[in-house]
Amino acid sequence: MATHPPTSADFRWTDYDGVLFDLDGVITPTAEIHEHAWGELFAAYDYTEADYLAYIDGKPRYDGVRSFLASRDITLPDGDPDDQPGEDTVCALGNRKNALFNEILERDGIAPFPSSQATLDLLAEADVPSAIVSSSKNAVPVLTAAGLDGRFDVVIDGVVAADLDLDGKPAPDGYLLGAQRLGIDPARTVVVEDAVSGVAAGANGSFAVTIGVDRGAGHAALLEHGATFVVDDLSELLPGHPVTSGNS
Template sequence: MTQETITPGSTPDWRSVGAVLFDLDGVLTPTAEVHMVAWGEMFNAFLATVDDEGADTSEYTDADYFAHVDGKPRYDGVRDFLASRGIELPEGSADDDADEVTVRGLGNRKNLAFNEVLERDGVEPYPGSVLLLDHLAEIGVPLAVVSSSANAPAVLAAAGIADRFGVVVDGKVAATDGLPGKPAPDTYLAGAERLGVPSSQAVVVEDAVSGVRAGAAGDFAEVIGVDRGVGLETLRENGATLVCSDLAELVPGGPA
């Protein structure tokens, strides 16, 4: 499809769509902000301990998040960020303690921080996302969540929207089924398959570059990019066929 930005009258014809597959963090809930804080605290504390003249130990920033971490499975994000700084660590194992200085230990350390913030502060879904979910439920479009996060069920429950989705493909499901994470299309393809809908009849909704690339690689009918900070042009360049700033813009008759 040609790329376009939402304008009055350009919302998708949802009644012709077989299914809609949503990313979670940054699309349905503002938990991306919680993730960003947790990643920043974890990486900056770790960088302060690195004693390697060849490594770049300058401060971890939001730019690092968007370039190396956003939308990816947790351990992939750790691995990619460390590589960008010239830091090598043992891989470790998924059950490493959070104080282990391994790729998976750092990932587990970040996960603890995220869960602490989620339990303390809770999370509310984006109002515009709820409007779109309401519209899709009204016309009977099957829905799925496809998230790299292993915390997706807990986030959906905390946000009060877990019952909206017939299928959830999260980080745990991907690990169990041996599915490569975004930007590979496999988790989105698995979501469509579990809903019984061909990818060519399904729509992907994403805010991360890795997720948009995953949708673009999967022969989906549409890949909708939601700009929560990455940038409209960046989403387009990586395969979004339609871009918006809030999902309320995608509701017929809603704000443009």
């Protein structure tokens, strides 16, 4: 393994003992579905894509609601996770967003990024274990919809985080648990993220490498928050760059 932080030019997946992937925006283009659902949820508040990146991206759902509302100087009671979808509490808004997300996912479906699929194939061939670490409580349905159920050795999602009372990103708790459940040392583990809160989680967990994938957050912002290096697509890290970037 390299004794200095790698660059994208000299990075090799097989130099490490395991890889922890965020899901939305890294493995699948579900960020687009999330953005659409958030946009519908907050349409009355002059919501923009910039709001998604600044206040919501990478955070647990209710934290995203609180963060966005705070940006508009709005305070609502938290309510309860069992609240019906609505607008009167943070949880009701979060549950409404979740309902919108699932409606869009069921209607439109999802497929993994081609380069992410190729990366998973490379890791499987090299016997390098991998995990999903996602703030979303929809990670398992998304993996199933994308044909990736059973593809990861470990899945740490919003359901697991809630059950164990883990702090959300930028806290490293989910990633540290992912490494623990894979049985690998964070110092020999790669984190792959597209959100500023996610690369911060990787940096805060002292992982060997935190790769930023720029799906709109920007290279500078990802580097500033803790990415070791940033790529536009994981195809840049495949031998010979054989896969065209973009959605399948």
